[in-house]
Amino acid sequence: MFVLRCSLRRTQVKHLLDCHSSWGSSCIGMHQRMSSSSSSSSSSPHPVAAVCQVTATPDKEANFTACKRLVQAAKEGGASMVFLPEGFDYIGSSREETLNLSERLTGDIISRYTLLAKKLSVWLSLGGFHERGHDWETDRRIYNSHIIISEKGDIVSVYRKSHLFDVELPGRGVSLKESAFTIPGSSLIPPVQTPIGKVGLGICYDLRFPELSLALLRQGAEILTYPSAFTVATGAAHWEVLLRARAIETQCFVLAAAQVGSHHEKRSSYGHALAVDPWGVVMGDCGGENTGMALLEIDLEKLRDTQRNMPVQQHRRDTSFYYSLGGKD
Numbered sequence: 001m002f003v004l005r006c007s008l009r010r011t012q013v014k015h016l017l018d019c020h021s022s023w024g025s026s027c028i029g030m031h032q033r034m035s036s037s038s039s040s041s042s043s044s045p046h047p048v049a050a051v052c053q054v055t056a057t058p059d060k061e062a063n064f065t066a067c068k069r070l071v072q073a074a075k076e077g078g079a080s081m082v083f084l085p086e087g088f089d090y091i092g093s094s095r096e097e098t099l100n101l102s103e104r105l106t107g108d109i110i111s112r113y114t115l116l117a118k119k120l121s122v123w124l125s126l127g128g129f130h131e132r133g134h135d136w137e138t139d140r141r142i143y144n145s146h147i148i149i150s151e152k153g154d155i156v157s158v159y160r161k162s163h164l165f166d167v168e169l170p171g172r173g174v175s176l177k178e179s180a181f182t183i184p185g186s187s188l189i190p191p192v193q194t195p196i197g198k199v200g201l202g203i204c205y206d207l208r209f210p211e212l213s214l215a216l217l218r219q220g221a222e223i224l225t226y227p228s229a230f231t232v233a234t235g236a237a238h239w240e241v242l243l244r245a246r247a248i249e250t251q252c253f254v255l256a257a258a259q260v261g262s263h264h265e266k267r268s269s270y271g272h273a274l275a276v277d278p279w280g281v282v283m284g285d286c287g288g289e290n291t292g293m294a295l296l297e298i299d300l301e302k303l304r305d306t307q308r309n310m311p312v313q314q315h316r317r318d319t320s321f322y323y324s325l326g327g328k329d
C-alpha cells in the first residue's frame, strides 16, 4: 500500500488522489489540499476539472469499478467535470478481443456512465470508447469515440477519432494498426459548453495534428482535450512537448487524461496525464507510475489575459495564405 504524489509543478493543482497501481484496487488516500487559500471545494472561485489516469485491462467490470471510484472521489474533491482516458472501458489484448468487447452507444457501459453522471451531478468526458459502428453486423468495425455526458446524464456530444494510429517503429516496441479495426470519424465536432468552459474534442493521436486544434479554436474552444493511451516510446519523446505546443499556439487550456502502466502482457502506456494552462505551463502531471487524478481550477480569465496580451489568433493569416505554396491539399 502506498501513496504517491503526482509531480506538482504549479500551485493550481489543488489536490491529488492516488490509488494502487494495479487496476481495480481501492483508492487509498487523498492528499491535503495544496493551497492554503482554498480549504474547501465550495469556496473555490473557479470551476474544477479532474484529469484522471487509469490502467485499463480487458476486464470491463473491474475497469468500470475503478473509474467509478475516481469519478466519485473527483466529485467529492469539488470537480464539476471529470476526464477519463482513451480505452477507459478496456484495452483488449488482441484485435478479436477488442472487437468482441465493443458496445454500442446505447449499450450497458455508456448507460452506466450516464446514470453515474446523473447520480453525482457531474459532467464526464469519456475518451476513446470502443463504439460498434453502424454496419457492425456486416463489417465488424468500430469507432474510437469521445463522449461528453452532461450532469443530467444526457449524451451531449460524440466525436469519432479522425486520425488513426497506424505506426510501426522498429526497435522501439511500437507496432499498432488502428485502421485494421477502426473506422475514422468523418467530421470534427463543435466545442461543447460545459461548466468549466467550451471543451474541444480530440483523441490521443489527433494531438499530432495542429490543424484540428486550430479548427476547434476557430469555433470558440477554450479547453482542448486529448484523452490518450500513448505508447511508452512515443510518450517519452513527444507527449509533453506536443501538449504544451497545442496549448501555447491556441492559448487554450489543454487537458489530457491518460492510461498508465501495463494493460496486459503485450501493451503498456506512458501515463503522465497532464493539464496545461494557456501560457503553456504544466499545471498538473500524474506521473508515469500510478493511477489517480489531478484536480485543477480552470480560470478562464487567464485565457483571456493571454489571448489579449499576445493576440496570436488575430495575427493569424487566412488558411489560404498558408496553402499558397501548394502541396498536398
Ligand SMILES: O=C(O)CNC(=O)[C@H](CS)NC(=O)CCC(=O)C(=O)O
Binding pocket: 086, 087, 090, 091, 092, 098, 128, 144, 165, 176, 177, 178, 204, 205, 208, 229, 230, 231, 234, 235
Ligand atoms: O487500442 C485501443 O483499444 C485504444 N486505442 C489506442 O490505444 C490508440 C490506437 S492504437 N492509441 C494511440 O492512438 C496511441 C498514439 C500514440 O502513442 C502517439 O501518437 O504517439
